[in-house]
Amino acid sequence: AEGSSYSQGYVIRQKGMTMFHSGDALADQELLRNVGKFHPDVVFLPINGRDEIREKQGIVGNMSMEEAVLFAKQLSPRVFIPMHYDLFANNGFDVETCRIHAEKTIPQVKTIVPLLGKKITIQL
Template identity: 50%
Template sequence: MKVYKQGVPLIKEINNTRIHDDTISFWNLGQAGILIKGREEDGLICIDPYLSNSIEQVNPETEFKRAYPPVLSPDMLEDADAMLITHEHDDHLDFATLREVGQSSENPVFVVPAPLVSMVQSETGNNNIAAAKVNESFRIKGFQITPVPAAHTSYQVDLEGNHLYLAYCIEVNGVRMFHSGDTIVTPELIEKVKDFKPHVVFLPINGGDYFRSSREIVGNMSFREAVEFSNTVGADLIIPIHYDLFPNNRDNPAYFVDYLFTHYPNQKFHMMAPGERFIYYL
């Protein structure tokens, strides 16, 4: 699988993109990785970057092998203001990526679910780590960010009641975005996101099944659920994620498109290639 843009040309595009009022730009980094840029004063944040081959390097026998190379090297994200991590699975919390980002710059704050703070600090040697807790909003420059609980088949909390799996409601420059991380659909999630009134939603469409579950591959919402969820919460634009990087954990995105065309032909969506930029205007 080829990427749309990568390496130096991609980071030049990111750095040179200028955003005005009521507009954002975002880039697809592959899997669940999304890079979001507002105006210059708003800054730049990255969600769940998996920009290494660490999974297959640690375990050469793994079935999780990349279908395409990373679109950026981690050191190219030295100007990012934050790395938002949704949960501890290796394709979302990639220590190899975070270590290199931390070595190249002290600028990004690593925002991780509260139960993971000590582990991330130990693994990366970075002290610039913020604990994300459900419904406790915070700001990163112009980004207003509110963590909400995600259910990677179920809600899970530590002994202090802090959620291990998070999604993020993000508002910048007047645009509201929801990044689900890995999750299934629950009534609680629908209500929280519906109240947020997102313009853009980033949702997994790879689903799950018995055979993947039997190999300890944890499920997500399916293409059908992602469409219905988006319609229920009133999203303007759907960006499918988490279906492209690992051939063993995919679902055909054509099913997503067909379901939209059949049931919600007026719903806006975009299938992003790895390394592609999208500029969204209100």
């Protein structure tokens, strides 16, 4: 493993498509540099964020919606898929707010919101 983060992310290449799943990572220059080398077509990034209340509950937290959208903008993928927004009631985020923000901030990147139990198909 490379880097100084306790979180793991994965780059997956399949059928000419490169995807990055960040896991619980926080956005920083080291991660941007390492992932940027792969030029991902699709990025899966958490949007639930972190704050003092969550830290007091033992929840480390992830990228915020703003950080995830900026990270996606810096990587220039073709598709952004927000994640970590609705699994736990006390550690989520409004995914519709994220979708609207992403479509305004990075209109050249398609935002796909996965819904529980629904299949998504990614076509480049």
